Amino acid sequence: MLWNTEGFAGPLAAVCGDVPARLRPPADALPVPDADHWARLVPSSAARPLVDRARADLDAPWPQPRASAAARVHRDGDRDGYEQQVFTRQRRLSRAVVAALSDPDPRYLDEVADGVWLLCEQSTWCWPAHDDTFSRHGSVLATVTDPFLDLGAGEVVGQLAWIDHVLGRRLDERYPGLRQRIRHEARTRVIEPFLSRRDWHWLGLDGHVHNWNPWIHGNVLVAGLVLCEEGDERDQLVALVAQGLDRYVAALPADGAIDEGYAYWWNGACRALEALDLLAYATDGAWNPVPEVEALRETVAFPHRSHLGGPWYVNLADGPARPPADQPWHALHRAARAVGDDEARRHAAAHRADDAPATEDAGLGRLLRALSDDAWRAETPGPSPLPSDVWLPSTQVWLARGRAGSAARLTVVLKGGHNDENHNHNDVGSIIVASDGVPVIVDAGRPTYTAQTFGPGRYDIWTMQSDWHSVPRISGSAQPHGAAFAASDPVIVRTDEMEALDLEIGGAYPAGSVRSWRRRAALHRSGHVTIDDRWEAAGPDTEVRLLLAGSVTTGDGWARVTPLDGATPVRITWPTGAPHTLVVRELDDPMLTDVWGDRLSRLAISAGGRTELRVTVEQERNEDERP
Structure with a gap:
């Protein structure tokens, strides 16, 4: 059978060669x-x-x-x-x-x-x-x-x-x-x-x-x-x-990460896994590269590596933080079985509904496969694996939580990357912090798609701008769009007391804005999160910004956030005397209100006259929980 019609052969061809000419009859x-x-x-x-x-x-x-x-x-x-x-x-x-x-x-x-x-x-x-x-x-x-x-x-x-x-x-x-x-x-x-x-x-x-x-x-x-x-x-x-x-x-990178994020995994890598499964069937198993290709084995783990807890996920680019629960979980389950990934299988199984193995929303082919998959129909739901830490070097996304298998307490995510990713937002250095699995410091996601979304006015949409992500505004400048505006030098730090990612994000800003800006996010074993920013030669109009979901009150050096979904409230602190502002963004687009309700709040802490700033995030504890 003719394979190389366009002068290309990649990892699938390297593992399996040409697709056999003998295919099952229609x-x-x-x-x-x-x-x-x-x-x-x-x-x-x-x-x-x-x-x-x-x-x-x-x-x-x-x-x-x-x-x-x-x-x-x-x-x-x-x-x-x-x-x-x-x-x-x-x-x-x-x-x-x-x-x-x-x-x-x-x-x-x-x-x-x-x-x-x-x-x-x-x-x-x-x-x-x-x-x-x-x-x-x-x-x-x-x-x-x-x-x-x-x-x-x-x-x-x-x-x-x-x-x-x-x-x-x-x-x-x-x-x-x-x-x-x-x-x-x-x-x-x-x-x-x-x-x-x-x-x-x-x-x-x-x-x-x-x-x-x-x-x-x-x-x-x-x-x-x-x-x-x-x-x-x-x-x-x-x-x-x-x-x-x-x-x-x-x-597809070796770590299986998707720069568009979890929500797009289902219509990207998952679609590839499903198509390759059909090819394996149509060739009677003669062309079955999935178990042999590292990137495909690793991408099967991407959904549970992106899981914050409950219905909440790490959202990058245009993805929502609370995507529809009705995903083709059977497809993940089938792929996990194919590559022997028990954690991915358990994550899919956790979403197996007792009353119906699938719905029509994901398309007829996916529906028919779910209904006719004996192993999926027989699966018993259990808890999601919730790994304690994740590092995806291809996208420079890092996650840490207090204990594997539990969304309780705080989870922190730091993203590096660059500003020309698929479905890109200008978000290099963006922070997400979840309380009991519910995002408190958040990425807004995106509004309903229009012609503008993928046109020349994309970055006129506020959710695409770095000014509305949890990143600094440096010397009066936001991050521009383009692959050249990127993070660099990521360093994973592990000690007995904490785990952290430290990276350079100054390159994500216009030339002359700053000589260097290092951002470190750390999860401490005691349960709190610190966000440390250290910089050289930034102008006076510089702020550290955090986008917050829930009910927010502030005072000198502190903010209190009551999260969505009844999660434990958190207290955010920074040096007293550092001026701050709180801007409320009213929401009316259903793609946003269905996730966040009627508002998000942007906390901006002035960094003028400083060369470093620490922000600490802690869950509030009952008196009988205090040391």
């Missing part, structure tokens, strides 16, 4: 039982909540994405209204598929056919914010003769391929001709563009590889395995997918 290419075997292999109890929701859908009109909503991204920047209509339509279809597999009522198969037909009639599968039709054709609506292959198109073609796999025979009986329509639309909108147009930015041919790569390649793989006939074209498509995934894995 009817048996995916590791999920079809309708003829579903009821025997998947207990009805696992699907009951989905069937109940599908039953409620039957008499309701289907969502209708509109031209006026699609065009808004070019007019006022709104992309969310259109996308939510598309997502709602696809989730309804996924529920209907599970219902049709689980219940003989023919109305569910009719519902599936309606949803499939609507997708085939939908003018574009691409999300308008991604389409290049305006730059190529001057159109604010999709050009149907020149489809753009993006995340949205990948999700639809993947959904249709999974439907064809599990319900194909029954659709042939009740709706003859519908499967041919699926194949026509898949070929026109995805398969031919993928094979013929090799300038897609997400391929990473310019060296910039991000989460679009495995997300789209994984869906194209499903489409190719199921919807293409056996032969050279199918073999070539699978080889191109394997090579594309190889580019992504080649860019």
Whole structure:
């Protein structure tokens, strides 16, 4: 089979060589039982909540994405209204598929056919914010003769391929001709563009590889395995997918860290692991590189290494600190089993819901795999592992907590890195401190995506600016955007009394702002956290800033924060006499209010006339807990 069509071979090819030309036939290419075997292999109890929701859908009109909503991204920047209509339509279809597999009522198969037909009639599968039709054709609506292959198109073609796999025979009986329509639309909108147009930015041919790569390649793989006939074209498509995934894995650091953070792991590294699992199945295990590639083994640990406690995670870049709890935990569980990572398996198991192994929100393929995974359905939830310390050198992210396996007391995170990461925020030197696993010194995350989010005005958005992260403002300057603005010289410090990360962050500021700025965050065995800043030649307009969540009161040299979720209050102290200000930022965007409530507060401590400043964070203790 042709592998090196674009002059590239990475760690996957090094371990496994070419993808074998012998692939499972289309009817048996995916590791999920079809309708003829579903009821025997998947207990009805696992699907009951989905069937109940599908039953409620039957008499309701289907969502209708509109031209006026699609065009808004070019007019006022709104992309969310259109996308939510598309997502709602696809989730309804996924529920209907599970219902049709689980219940003989023919109305569910009719519902599936309606949803499939609507997708085939939908003018574009691409999300308008991604389409290049305006730059190529001057159109604010999709050009149907020149489809753009993006995340949205990948999700639809993947959904249709999974439907064809599990319900194909029954659709042939009740709706003859519908499967041919699926194949026509898949070929026109995805398969031919993928094979013929090799300038897609997400391929990473310019060296910039991000989460679009495995997300789209994984869906194209499903489409190719199921919807293409056996032969050279199918073999070539699978080889191109394997090579594309190889580019992504080649860019994945040895420690498995994701610079976009935990929330994007699920649609980046996790997508790669899922696609490679499908390739292993489609080749009868002959092409199975995951256990052999260090970066893939390590990235399986990234979710639990990012866990603060409960629903809270270390959030970097555009990720939220409290992401949706409904993630495809079964995919992490499966990957953990594949590489033998028991801590990752236990972290996934901790999120196994008793009433349903998965929901439709993550897509049909993920839903079907969860429902049909015997080991996942049988898993018993337990506690998350919560490692005592984490150091990820590729992203310069460090975490320390008081005791492994417990979110109690304080956890501290310090981030170095640079200001041109994927989904970048200008945040070199940013601090997070959690009380009982709940962030108190925080990273805000990001508001709802608009056209501005990934346009030239990105850093006009306040959440992207260093002024609204827990980093210094030096000599009146914030951190600029760019890879050159970076941390350096990270040093891990361990003693009997404490563990710390010390790094240089002066390089993240404009030239001339400061000669050197060393930041050290330390977790002391006694339970408190210190943030030590030491600098040379900074101007008078210099402040150490902390972004706080919860209810905040301040006085000379102190602040008291009552955190969210009933966590133990903390007291933040600094040298008395150092002036401070507290600015309250009212929140109204649901991406922020759903995490933080109606406000965040920025504490700014003046560093004028000093060359060092220590901030101490301690949990308040009851009198009977005091030494």
